[in-house]
Amino acid sequence: MFPFKKNIILDRDSNRNLYLQICDQIIGFIKSGKLPPSTRLPGTRKLAEDLNIHRKTVIAAYDELIAQGWIKTVPAKGTFVSNTLPIIKTQNFSKTINEVYKNDKSNFSFHKRPYLYRKPNTVYKKEILRIDDGVPDNRLAPIDEIAKTYRNITQKTYHKSLLGYRSIYGNDELRNALVSYLNQTRGLHIDKDNILITRGSQMGIYLASQLLLHKKKNIIIGTTNYMTADNTFQEAGGILHQVPVDKNGLDTVAIENVCKNKTIDVVYTTSHHHHPTTVTLSAERRMHLLELAKQYRFAIIEDDYDYDFHYSHAPILPLASNDYSGNVIYIGGFTKIIAPAMRIGYLIAPKDFVDEAARLRRIIDRQGDTLLEQTLAKMIINGDVQRHCNKVLKIYKERRDLFCSLFKEKLGDYFDFDIPNGGMAIWVRLHQKYHWDDVVKIAEQHNLVLNHEWKRYDNDNSRHNGIRIGFASLNKEEAREFVDRMAKVFDSLNEETL
Structure with missing residues (x-):
C-alpha cells in the first residue's frame, strides 16, 4: 500500500483549501506513476485519521477527483485510481512530490542562443556598492504623482473600458499626448498615425529589426555599440557590419564606403549619446547620414534613449526631425526619465511601417498596460513629466560634475x-598596464561590484579597455564612497606589483 500518511503534506497556513491540497498531491502521485491505474485508495475514514483532518475534507477531495476523472468508486469494493489512465513507469517512493516535479533538464530539444546568456541580477547586501552602466535613480521617481494619477483614473467609472481589449497601437490619449510632446521637444512633424506605443524602447528595437533584417539583411553598427541591440539584430537574422566611432560619433564616410560595395538595409545609431562611449553624432555627420539613407534607401534606427539629459547646451534635435524622405525609425521611452519599471516606449515611423509593426507586436504582446499608458498620458498633459524631467536634470548634472571631479582627482592616474x-554615465578607459579582471576581483574585496561583463564593450576586439560607469544613480555620499573604494583597489593592485 502506498504510504499516504508519509507522503501527503498539508499546509494549514496556505490559502488553498485542504481538500484541494489533497487533490493536487494525489493527482501528482498518479501523474508520476506512484499510483498506477486500478490502485486502491484508502477509505475516507482511514485517510482522515492518517492525516488528522475531518472526514468531510477527504470526502470533498475524493468527490473532486471523481469529477475530474482521476479516480472512481466501485460499490462494495472501494475507491480506485481510474483504470482508463495510461500506465506510467513507477517513480522511486523515496522521492517527495516536489522532487518528482523538480525538472532542471528538458526532455525535448529547443533552440539555444548562447549570445543572450548573462549573469542574473543579484540582490546585494547594504554594505556592498554596486555600480551600473548608466540608469536613473529610482529614489527620484515621481511615485506620488504616478499613484495619484493612477488612482484617479481607476476610480472613474468610464475608465473601466480600459480593462478590456484595446488598440494594438497603444492608448489613444497617450498617442495624442505624444504628438504634442515630441513635436515640441524633439522638433518632429508627426501625427498619431506615426506612433506605436511599446513596452520600452527595447521592444521598438526588436519590432523594427524583425521587420527589417529577415533573410540575412545587412545592418551597420559602431565598433562599440549597445550590446543588447546587437543581440536583437543577430536574433532577427541580420548580418552586422562595424564602422569606426570617434569623438564625432559614427564615421559616415566609412558608412558611405560600405554602401558602395554592398547593399545596406539598416544603420543603427544612438545619435544623441552614443552607447557606450557617450559621444554625440555631429551635425555634419547627421546631415550626411540622412543623405546617404535617401540615396541608398536604407532605414535608420535612431535609438534616442536619453535625449532629455543634456547638460552643456540644448540637445541637438534628432535625425528624425530632419527626415523628409521617410528613412528614420525613431525609438524612445520613459524608462530613463522616470524609472526602468515604467515600461512605456514609442516607435515613430512612416504610417505603413507603424501599421506593420503593430501587427507584429500583436502576436507577441496583444497590447500594453492601458491603465499605465493612460496615467502617463495624463502626466504629460498636466506637465508632471516635464516638471520631473527638469528637476532630475539639475540633480544629474550636479552628480556628473561631482563624480567627474572626484574621479579625476583620485583616479586620474589610472583612467582616461x-x-x-x-547622459547618465562616463566612458572610462583603463590604462593598459592594468587589466579589468584584476580590478573587478580586487573591487569585490572592498564590497564594490563593477560590471563583470566589461568585455561586452569591446565588440571589435580592439582592447580599448573602456567601460561605462554610471553616475546618475549615485548620490553625493555614494559617489564619494565609490571613488574612495576604487582608490583603495588601485592601492592594492600597485602593492601586488611591487
Whole structure:
C-alpha cells in the first residue's frame, strides 16, 4: 500500500483549501506513476485519521477527483485510481512530490542562443556598492504623482473600458499626448498615425529589426555599440557590419564606403549619446547620414534613449526631425526619465511601417498596460513629466560634475575619460598596464561590484579597455564612497606589483 500518511503534506497556513491540497498531491502521485491505474485508495475514514483532518475534507477531495476523472468508486469494493489512465513507469517512493516535479533538464530539444546568456541580477547586501552602466535613480521617481494619477483614473467609472481589449497601437490619449510632446521637444512633424506605443524602447528595437533584417539583411553598427541591440539584430537574422566611432560619433564616410560595395538595409545609431562611449553624432555627420539613407534607401534606427539629459547646451534635435524622405525609425521611452519599471516606449515611423509593426507586436504582446499608458498620458498633459524631467536634470548634472571631479582627482592616474555632455554615465578607459579582471576581483574585496561583463564593450576586439560607469544613480555620499573604494583597489593592485 502506498504510504499516504508519509507522503501527503498539508499546509494549514496556505490559502488553498485542504481538500484541494489533497487533490493536487494525489493527482501528482498518479501523474508520476506512484499510483498506477486500478490502485486502491484508502477509505475516507482511514485517510482522515492518517492525516488528522475531518472526514468531510477527504470526502470533498475524493468527490473532486471523481469529477475530474482521476479516480472512481466501485460499490462494495472501494475507491480506485481510474483504470482508463495510461500506465506510467513507477517513480522511486523515496522521492517527495516536489522532487518528482523538480525538472532542471528538458526532455525535448529547443533552440539555444548562447549570445543572450548573462549573469542574473543579484540582490546585494547594504554594505556592498554596486555600480551600473548608466540608469536613473529610482529614489527620484515621481511615485506620488504616478499613484495619484493612477488612482484617479481607476476610480472613474468610464475608465473601466480600459480593462478590456484595446488598440494594438497603444492608448489613444497617450498617442495624442505624444504628438504634442515630441513635436515640441524633439522638433518632429508627426501625427498619431506615426506612433506605436511599446513596452520600452527595447521592444521598438526588436519590432523594427524583425521587420527589417529577415533573410540575412545587412545592418551597420559602431565598433562599440549597445550590446543588447546587437543581440536583437543577430536574433532577427541580420548580418552586422562595424564602422569606426570617434569623438564625432559614427564615421559616415566609412558608412558611405560600405554602401558602395554592398547593399545596406539598416544603420543603427544612438545619435544623441552614443552607447557606450557617450559621444554625440555631429551635425555634419547627421546631415550626411540622412543623405546617404535617401540615396541608398536604407532605414535608420535612431535609438534616442536619453535625449532629455543634456547638460552643456540644448540637445541637438534628432535625425528624425530632419527626415523628409521617410528613412528614420525613431525609438524612445520613459524608462530613463522616470524609472526602468515604467515600461512605456514609442516607435515613430512612416504610417505603413507603424501599421506593420503593430501587427507584429500583436502576436507577441496583444497590447500594453492601458491603465499605465493612460496615467502617463495624463502626466504629460498636466506637465508632471516635464516638471520631473527638469528637476532630475539639475540633480544629474550636479552628480556628473561631482563624480567627474572626484574621479579625476583620485583616479586620474589610472583612467582616461572625457566629461560627457549628457547622459547618465562616463566612458572610462583603463590604462593598459592594468587589466579589468584584476580590478573587478580586487573591487569585490572592498564590497564594490563593477560590471563583470566589461568585455561586452569591446565588440571589435580592439582592447580599448573602456567601460561605462554610471553616475546618475549615485548620490553625493555614494559617489564619494565609490571613488574612495576604487582608490583603495588601485592601492592594492600597485602593492601586488611591487
